[in-house]
Amino acid sequence: MHIESPHFGKLAFDPDQVLEFPEGLLGFPALSRFLRVGPEDYEPIEFLVPVDEPKLRFPVLSPYLVRPEYDLPVGMAEREALDLAEDGSLMVFCVANLTSRVEDATLNLLAPILVNPDNRRGRQVVLETSGYSVAEPLFAGDPKPA
Numbered sequence: 001m002h003i004e005s006p007h008f009g010k011l012a013f014d015p016d017q018v019l020e021f022p023e024g025l026l027g028f029p030a031l032s033r034f035l036r037v038g039p040e041d042y043e044p045i046e047f048l049v050p051v052d053e054p055k056l057r058f059p060v061l062s063p064y065l066v067r068p069e070y071d072l073p074v075g076m077a078e079r080e081a082l083d084l085a086e087d088g089s090l091m092v093f094c095v096a097n098l099t100s101r102v103e104d105a106t107l108n109l110l111a112p113i114l115v116n117p118d119n120r121r122g123r124q125v126v127l128e129t130s131g132y133s134v135a136e137p138l139f140a141g142d143p144k145p146a
Contacts, residue, residue, distance in 0.1 A: 109133060
């Protein structure tokens with residue numbers, strides 16, 4: 001199988017590479033099937049490309065690369081939705097907002113994307129009481145003098 005992306009060209013894939021999001025992503029409930037694309041020149045940023053709408057792309061990044069102390073409580077509802085075993089592994093991504101000025105790039109820590117790598121099922125959750133921001137600076141600036 002393949003799709004044509006204006007950003008990445010022809011993307012060949014096997015059906016078992018597709019990430020399934022039964023509820024879609026926030027703001028995009030109809031988009032439920034995604035490919036994870038990781039061009040080397042963007043590393044460590046990857047992109048979720050909707051199989052059914054390949055002109056779109058969502059830049060994502062592990063929140064732990066930016067905030068090693070990121071606290072992600074995974075509740076029973078998420079475990080059930082992802083069919084995640086008690087000791088199962090979990091991939092975590094946050095959507096990045098990449099701007100023309102690198103120093104203005106942000107990361108949405110409030111609504112992480114969870115993926116069970118064993119069955120490729122994903123879900124985006126909102127950490128309502130976490131205090132995280134939808135626009136956390138991706139790069140910490142130079143500390144300002146006191």
